[in-house]
Amino acid sequence: MARIFIFCEGQTEETFVREILTDHFARLQIWVYPILLRTGPGGKGGVVSYQSVRKQLVRKCRQDPSAWVTTFIDFYGLPSDFPFSDVTGDPLARVLAAEENLQLDVSEPNFIANFTAHEFEGLLFSKPAAFGLYFSGSEAVKKLQNIRDTFPSPEHINDGKTTAPSKRIQQILRKYDKVLYGSLIALEIGLDAIRKECRRFDSWISKLENLKPF
Numbered sequence: 001m002a003r004i005f006i007f008c009e010g011q012t013e014e015t016f017v018r019e020i021l022t023d024h025f026a027r028l029q030i031w032v033y034p035i036l037l038r039t040g041p042g043g044k045g046g047v048v049s050y051q052s053v054r055k056q057l058v059r060k061c062r063q064d065p066s067a068w069v070t071t072f073i074d075f076y077g078l079p080s081d082f083p084f085s086d087v088t089g090d091p092l093a094r095v096l097a098a099e100e101n102l103q104l105d106v107s108e109p110n111f112i113a114n115f116t117a118h119e120f121e122g123l124l125f126s127k128p129a130a131f132g133l134y135f136s137g138s139e140a141v142k143k144l145q146n147i148r149d150t151f152p153s154p155e156h157i158n159d160g161k162t163t164a165p166s167k168r169i170q171q172i173l174r175k176y177d178k179v180l181y182g183s184l185i186a187l188e189i190g191l192d193a194i195r196k197e198c199r200r201f202d203s204w205i206s207k208l209e210n211l212k213p214f
Contacts, residue, residue, distance in 0.1 A: 003067040012182035061108035074119035076159035121165035125154035126197035
């Protein structure tokens with residue numbers, strides 16, 4: 001059976017892996033384990049520097065060469081010391097180029113680079129109506145749906161400081177908190193709906209589904 005360690009940027013991603021992806025992959029006889037990225041000796045969650053992330057990835061790949069290692073990290077907000085922070089062009093092309101550069105730089109046979117385009121909240125735009133379960137008022141859901149309809153897909157919602165998915169949600173829903181609501185709304189949407197709307201995310205999941213044991 002294949003084993004996959006998924007390095008998660010924060011608690012929301014970790015919960016998503018534990019509550020949604022674990023059961024999905026278990027049905028395929030693939031075992032996934034979330035690992036929260038460390039920010040320091042006693043800190044967990046977040047991406048503070050590229051070298052810190054790279055060190056953790058390489059260490060795990062070499063500690064357990066019979067398992068796969070991948071990442072669940074937002075492309076939005078990456079620290080400036082990432083070696084591919086100056087990639088330009090189409091938004092999704094930038095994410096792909098960043099993944100390719102990370103794959104080359106880590107350069108471990110059991111590593112699979114992945115960035116979320118452009119952040120976890122982008123996935124939640126797969127079904128804006130799901131916000132209505134936790135936030136009252138249909139007007140907010142309509143505004144979220146209008147944002148979704150402006151872009152070809154949820155993953156195209158850009159990564160500007162005021163226009164990233166999370167910023168757009170917080171402008172409409174002041175009480176939105178990623179750790180509190182992010183994974184709950186994702187559970188309400190469901191993995192199948194997210195995969196249908198978010199093709200890059202679906203491609204990552206498909207790649208993991210087809211991994212074989214070493």
